[in-house]
Amino acid sequence: MTDQNFNKEKAILVGVQLNQTDNHIQQSLQELQALTETAKGEVVSILTQNRDRIHSGTYIGKGKVEELQALEEEHEPDVIIFNSELSPSQNRNLSKVLSARIIDRTQLILDIFAQRARSREGKLQVQLAQLEYMLPRLGGQGIELSRLGGGIGTRGPGETKLETDRRHIRNEIAEVKRQLNQVVKHRDQYRERRRKNNVFQIALVGYTNAGKSTLFNRLAEADSFEEDQLFATLDPMTRKLLLPSGYSVLMTDTVGFIQDLPTTLIASFRSTLEEVNEADMLLHIVDASHPDYVEHEKTVHKLFAELKMDHIPNMTVYNKKDNVWDEFTALPDQQWMLISAFDPNDIEALKNKIEESMIDQMILFEIVLSSNEGSLLAKFKREAVIKELTFIEEKEEYKLSGYMLKDSPITGYIKEHKNLNDN
Template structure:
């Protein structure tokens, strides 16, 4: 059976430059183009305008609206995408004079999130963000809801359809939040279990498309979605990672951050990023070959602060070092490493660096353990980083040295075993 080719929707992109450098608007629209392509669209034209401030009623000025009408007539697009979040009135006013469907950056990101979400939690969070986005935009937009409250007892006296729609969305929001709480509670139980088992956790974080999923797959031999697209990963995945000393830790892949990520999306995905808050170490993956890598780093650090994650130890991983062009200067960070996620020797070096940073959070031990204390020996092998393990035959005991977390249940046993 021949493969049916997907017909891409034609899109015009519209952006406004507000007292910024030319490169900012160019990069912002380049990112919007990448988002459009990720959503399955094809950009046929881009319109920009320099303004002191956004036009309150139509986002762009009257003359530019007329120019946009002419471009629309020429290209006959399916949709027109605006680079900032449109207010409900701006959307309404533009819809009156333009024939194509109008969406903004937030709606585009939500559309990608909806397409990418795999887990129940991911889908619920997308649904919540979409409902919260839709609620203030109901008025005059003719948004039809598939399931309206109908029948006796659902409408108040003199209640309009718009009010019913709003009430329905508020009920939906409450229900989605209730379901999310259940999922989050379930996940927190898993996290609690991990904490009790004293498992060291790292989280891969960074700007979208920095190569987190590629790194995750190469390090943990996992099957996280790996594509050269924005927001390829939406649902956090956790896998075991074996360090050079054979010590096993847990590694989580997370949704990528992006510039101007709408606040509603940050709020909706806060519980997804709770995985990050539980981490003992953050691997901040940066695409070192991207011309705007410095701005990407700043965006991620800004979001760390907003999400109260800036207290967690970090290792900056400059990825795609083989594709770096021009002058590359790492940001002033105590801990950074340059790698290619596709180079096995670089991955080994990264594992060694993770182990080194982990040891900084541990305490050294040097003990002699009797050969009949098999249980303690087994636990040390599993729960500590062993640097030396040798059997002293004449004394019938093992000499074991290495590193262990101070709060680990067997840390006391280790100190008692000291001679």
């Protein structure tokens, strides 16, 4: 046995199908398995049950609880992971009849976020989400808390606070929120500076593991962490992207979305996703090779609406075209491209498409500059998309035309020149 396998915790997964298609529960449990593996776990068994509604006391019915006890005796797992968020009473009741550590989908996602957070803000947000998740679950959890000696579902900034009382945790939440407000204030100042500089901003968004970071690195020649696992990126990273015309925009790589993203997490990470709300354009990256890509796409659109981002112009980029299914089709009524992030020609085509979409939000300008206005010419090259630049020798002047943002500072120079020429 390798060290890598030795370090993995054995896990049993438990899911309930509620009037859903077989495909949906299968995809949901596959995702839970991928999340478990991302958290350094090894799935040894999966238990499912068809029910009209979740059992209020134990999530699954009495017969299935007995089946789960038998599976636990057979496999001796370190952790049992439930596919939905457990109520405090469900967790307590299950803990009375099961020996392994019990966690739910929310705790698993929080655990992965705790591993991924690198920035101070990311760590604080994970800590806040963990504390808010724990607070209503403290009462009567002595048995469960005594087992939390480490492992999946127990990692991260919040773990040392698990055995404190409610008042202490409330104080802790208030302190984390205070620190987060300070971090957010600094980021708001930075964003305000970017707005004043009138920089066009693009955000890469999409379902987790769609290939956002890979594409981000190819477009911006950056070093965002990329790996074939869920939630590889947590902290937003912003880099410059140079478009074919020479115009620079800012591009941000963001945390991936997922079905049934815990509400605690959406609330806690809202400030991170506010970065997306500042964007002038969204690139929605979809893994076109995934059998459930249509549901992933719909999940992201639903979260767009929840986070009030659905007003921002967006383009869908279907990634991993080399592995697409024969029946692949794009959702109707949208601007889209099918690419491979590893194909340099596709990357160039995407840059051109981004520039075309950006120009749709800009206004056309024409201006004539004298040959001694070199610094002003350089400013136009930096802050506008130049489509024509001609030097007229007999007049010793530059004829310049292109596109600029509606509220760009260079509009002032254009008006000034127009007034001078009119006079």
